[in-house]
Amino acid sequence: MQDESQGTPRGPETTGRTLVLFTRNATAQAPDMLQQTAGISALMSPELGAEPVAIKDMAEDGVVYQELGVAVVDADPDQVQALETAVAGEQPVLAVEAERVVYAIETSEEAPPDAPPTAAPWPDTEIGTWGLYATGALASSASGAGIDVAILDTGLDERHPDFATRNPELRSFVPGEEARDGHGHGTHCAGTSCGSRMVFEGPRYGVATDANIHCGKVLGDSGRGGDQGIIAGIDWALASGCDVISMSLGSPVAWNTPHSQVYETVARRALDRGTLIVAAAGNESDRRNDRVNPVGHPANCPSIMAVAALDNAEKIAWFSCGSDPKSGQVDIAGPGVNVRSSWPIPDRYKAISGTSMATPHVAGIAALYAEAKGVRGLDLWAALIQQARRMDLPSLDVGIGLVQAP
Known part of the structure; x- marks a missing residue:
């Protein structure tokens, strides 16, 4: 999946570990049930302390994340x-x-090399990036003040001058790696969703400029991770009271592949608690060659808002995945081509493309609605859908349309 412009979706790559989903009222008894049912010993997540521990380095066989009712375990075939x-x-x-x-979902190619010239109604200016104009975020009176946004990705370079006054909360869920971003993807996504109004250099690029930032490192500096890190990150975000969770990550799926029941239940439980999860639809398509691949995992879950990418001519991005009635659908679209945002020092800024870049636009705008309208969970989802701008593009590609700020 590192080269999203080539090939077809392959079967999911797995780690060898297993996810176990429990009923909501059985989480406290989950370690005992694992032991009695399959001879698996597991810790409750708070007992792991501040630093993540790889299951292979634990005396136990797994971890139960109590906010979600999900365990991640090492289990043999009989177990x-x-x-x-x-x-x-x-x-x-x-x-x-x-x-x-x-x-981490991104593509290094910003546009098809053989694309004909098109009018670009939304250029970057010295004031703001094109995505802020296209979504109306630049003109919004809301700033996300008082709203907690979690960006689960490759971490954040907190040394970046644009985050100097933001006091982001950082946490690593990647064993052996600190929360600082050694990849770049997480810093870019955090910048788009919650970057500062005043920046060190160039135009403003952040949507929710006053939101409280929570960056969970769930993917390593290689841009790769596992479901355990994501589950741990969501668990932490819920325990931290986050209103919005942004996940620009995933893995490809084949057509007609059912979504994950574990993630769907996690997302539904999060919505019930007032937390909206937004995720990237995926970059496996190649629309230059008439190939559209389905929304990836975990964005294909009905209770996770799946985000497609548009370019600044308001066309669907050539790499953006599309809806599959039997697997999962695109819910909404955001700016995702040639998006300028923060990058780890010494570079400071970089423009990249992907549904990953569209997702934090939606997450940041969700924070604006949460502040301006006081809505959370399903009501926040509804506000984003109701106010999105309908487009002359197939709903299979862009869902309800282009996300718009309040």
């Missing part, structure tokens, strides 16, 4: 079979799934 039997029985185990490998 997995015992857990799957429990799903069909009377025990409160709802689903058992293989843990997937996930990636």
Whole structure:
């Protein structure tokens, strides 16, 4: 998935670990159930302390994330079979799934090399980037003040001068790596969603300029990680009271592939608590060659808002994935081609493309609605959908349309 412009979706790459989903009222008993059902020893997540620990380095076989009711375990085939039997029985185990490998979603190619010239109604200016104009964020009176936004990605370079006064909360869920971003993707996404109004150099690029920033490093400096880091990051974001979670990450899926029951339940539980999860639809398409691939994992879950990418001529980005009625659909679109934002020092700024770049636009605008309208969870989802600008493009590609600020 590192080269999103080539090839077709392959089967999910897995880590060898297993996700176990429990009923909402059974989380406290989950370690005992794992032991009794499959002989698996597990810790509750708070017992792991401030630093993440790889399961292979633990005396136990896994971790139970109590905010979500999900365990990640090392299990042999017989133990997995015992857990799957429990799903069909009377025990409160709802689903058992293989843990997937996930990636930062971006594409280095900013536009098809053979694309004909098109009018660009939304150029960057010395005041703001084109995405802020296209979404109306630059003109919005809301700033996200008092709203907590979690960006789950490759971390953040907190040394960047544009974050000097923001006091972001940082946490790494990648064993052996600090929260500082050694990749760049996370710093770019954090900048788009919550970058400062006043910047060190160039135009403003941040949407929710006064939101409280929570950056969870769930992907390593290689841009690669696993479901465990994401689950841990979501668990932390909920425990931290975050109103919006932005995830510019994922893995490809094949057509007609069911979405993850674990992630769908996690997202639904988050919505019930007032937290909206927004995720990138994926970059596996090549519309230059008439190939559209389906929305990736975990954005293809119905309770996660899946974001497609548009260019500044208001055309669907050539790499942006599309809806699959049997797998998952695009819900909304955002600016995602040649998007300028923050980058780790010494570079400071960089323009890149991807549904990853569209996703933090939507997350930042969600923070604006949360502040301006006082809405959360499903009501926040509804506000984004109701106010989006309808487009003369297929809904399979752009969902309801282009996200708009209040």
